[in-house]
Amino acid sequence: MKRSARTLLLVAGMLVWGMTSVGYTPSEAAQPATIKPGAGDDLRAAYATALEVAEGKRVAEASCTRCHGANGVSTTKGVPHLAGQRPAYLHLELRAYQSGARGDNAMDGAVKFLSDDALFKVAAYYASLEPAQPSATDGAKAASAKPDPVQAGKAAAAGCAGCHGEAGISKTPVTPSLVGLDPKYFVAAVNAYKNGQRKHDMMKSMIAAVREADLNNIAIYYALQKPARAQTPAPGNQKAGKAAAAGCAGCHGDQGVSGNPATPSLAGQDAQYLAAALRAYKDGSRKDETMKASAAALDDSVIKDLGAYYATLQPQPPRIRKPLTTAEWTQRCDRCHGINGNSTDPRLPALAAQRADYMEKVLHAYRKGTRKSPEMAAMSDMLTEADVENLAAHYSRQKARAVVYMTLPSK
Numbered sequence: 264m265k266r267s268a269r270t271l272l273l274v275a276g277m278l279v280w281g282m283t284s285v286g287y288t289p290s291e292a293a294q295p296a297t298i299k300p301g302a303g304d305d306l307r308a309a310y311a312t313a314l315e316v317a318e319g320k321r322v323a324e325a326s327c328t329r330c331h332g333a334n335g336v337s338t339t340k341g342v343p344h345l346a347g348q349r350p351a352y353l354h355l356e357l358r359a360y361q362s363g364a365r366g367d368n369a370m371d372g373a374v375k376f377l378s379d380d381a382l383f384k385v386a387a388y389y390a391s392l393e394p395a396q397p398s399a400t401d402g403a404k405a406a407s408a409k410p411d412p413v414q415a416g417k418a419a420a421a422g423c424a425g426c427h428g429e430a431g432i433s434k435t436p437v438t439p440s441l442v443g444l445d446p447k448y449f450v451a452a453v454n455a456y457k458n459g460q461r462k463h464d465m466m467k468s469m470i471a472a473v474r475e476a477d478l479n480n481i482a483i484y485y486a487l488q489k490p491a492r493a494q495t496p497a498p499g500n501q502k503a504g505k506a507a508a509a510g511c512a513g514c515h516g517d518q519g520v521s522g523n524p525a526t527p528s529l530a531g532q533d534a535q536y537l538a539a540a541l542r543a544y545k546d547g548s549r550k551d552e553t554m555k556a557s558a559a560a561l562d563d564s565v566i567k568d569l570g571a572y573y574a575t576l577q578p579q580p581p582r583i584r585k586p587l588t589t590a591e592w593t594q595r596c597d598r599c600h601g602i603n604g605n606s607t608d609p610r611l612p613a614l615a616a617q618r619a620d621y622m623e624k625v626l627h628a629y630r631k632g633t634r635k636s637p638e639m640a641a642m643s644d645m646l647t648e649a650d651v652e653n654l655a656a657h658y659s660r661q662k663a664r665a666v667v668y669m670t671l672p673s674k
């Protein structure tokens with residue numbers, strides 16, 4: 264009898280979770296497993312009684328508030344808010360600390376001597392509290408969020424267009440197009456000017472103004488522009504160039520499009536720049552052993568012809584994936600964590616209004632594998648450092664919506 268009453272209430276409790284599920288769309292990809300009644304005791308903390316919550320409060324006051332704050336709202340760097348966090352998630356994490364699956368010195372000591380019953384109650388207590396609201400400092404940090412890589416790259420490349428052309432399609436003879444280059448080659452080339460391995464005073468001073476953090480973004484920006492041939496004259500005999508290029512195809516591709524990020528594509532490149540580069544390899548002023556060997560036997564008219572030939576070929580975009588913007592990332596994160604990080608699954612953590620410093624810390628831990636979760640390992644693996652900061656800032660400033668946390672009547 265007591266058991267069936269409990270089951271009934273469990274169903275009622277599930278309706279509460281169901282009612283609060285904002286825009287939950289089970290057809291979307293990457294959905295968390297749906298909540299099933301009788302899914303072991305994983306969901307126990309979601310259906311606690313008022314008495315159990317009151318007992319949980321006593322556990323919290325004895326063992327947790329000194330770090331997690333009076334009402335589960337943390338004021339300490341690296342310590343998460345617990346107020347309003349999803350109950351089954353809290354219980355699972357407390358068990359993970361206790362079993363050592365999630366290691367943390369501060370937490371390990373705190374849960375060491377608590378029974379599973381105490382863990383369940385303290386989880387229910389914290390879940391029942393009103394969640395924290397976004398902090399002013401996290402809001403300020405979000406306002407200075409890093410721009411998306413492609414936009415940042417475009418802005419930082421503004422000063423390059425005068426010589427390299429809009430979108431990297433050169434209109435200036437003896438100046439290379441930058442479109443169609445693999446970002447890895449691009450970054451290596453810029454660094455070669457910087458460290459003096461490639462001698463060119465003008466480029467060296469141009470590059471000196473570029474911030475290290477922007478370099479990769481500039482490379483990605485150019486790699487994502489629609490390639491076109493350089494709009495510059497191409498003196499020389501294309502036909503003769505084509506014949507001479509047979510020995511180059513193995514590395515630079517038979518249409519001048521290289522498959523190797525370390526070897527530049529030549530298709531559509533400015534003809535006179537290509538010729539100048541070959542002369543520089545030949546006389547050793549541009550140092551590269553591979554190219555020195557290839558250029559050594561070329562006489563000046565063949566060099567010109569090679570430049571003319573490659574300039575006629577159609578450049579192709581390098582094969583790279585467009586980095587996601589923060590907005591595109593959050594759409595993916597929200598599939599599991601709920602709209603704006605307000606999880607509707609009691610087993611999945613809410614992110615809304617969580618401390619940004621704490622979220623950055625755990626995202627790094629997932630990436631390094633020190634905090635284990637197959638879902639989060641897959642998601643965090645693809646994040647750049649800027650993504651981690653932007654995502655943590657984004658979620659920290661979302662309004663946290665309390666789930667309707669209804670306790671069962673105490674027996």
Ligand code: HEC
Binds near residue numbers: 328330345348374612
């Ligand atoms: C000495 C300080 C300290 C005490 C005491 C402490 N905690 Fe923590 N707690 C932390 C820190 C630091 C973290 C973050 C650890 C990490 O990165 O894994 C944490 C993380 C957690 C988490 C994970 C939250 C999440 O969003 O994943 C839970 C749950 C938690 N604590 C509950 C408790 C409970 C319940 C108690 C009392 C029984 C308690 N803590 C006592 C410092 C403390």
Ligand code: HEC
Binds near residue numbers: 422441466
């Ligand atoms: C004043 C004209 C000028 C400006 C401005 C300029 N460059 Fe250049 N850049 C050149 C010339 C000329 C070369 C060819 C140098 C050589 O022969 O090594 C070059 C070469 C390069 C190369 C090597 C390409 C290859 O195929 O190996 C890269 C990469 C590059 N520039 C990036 C940039 C970036 C990024 C900026 C803006 C921050 C910039 N440049 C601004 C004139 C310029």
Ligand code: HEC
Binds near residue numbers: 513515540541551569
């Ligand atoms: C064994 C592989 C290999 C062969 C063969 C080869 N190259 Fe290269 N080439 C490279 C590599 C690697 C680089 C990049 C070197 C550097 O960083 O300066 C390069 C760079 C170049 C560049 C400079 C491009 C730029 O954007 O600055 C030109 C031009 C060039 N090669 C033309 C040729 C021609 C023409 C031939 C045939 C006569 C040829 N290469 C044969 C590997 C090769």
Ligand code: HEC
Binds near residue numbers: 596600626638
């Ligand atoms: C496929 C479902 C899924 C997706 C998509 C997903 N997560 Fe998670 N996330 C989880 C699960 C499950 C956990 C709890 C894992 C654990 O126990 O450590 C989690 C935990 C987290 C935590 C730790 C919360 C805490 O309180 O400690 C953060 C932060 C987080 N995710 C951020 C993100 C971000 C940012 C994205 C998007 C880039 C994302 N997640 C996408 C399933 C997902």
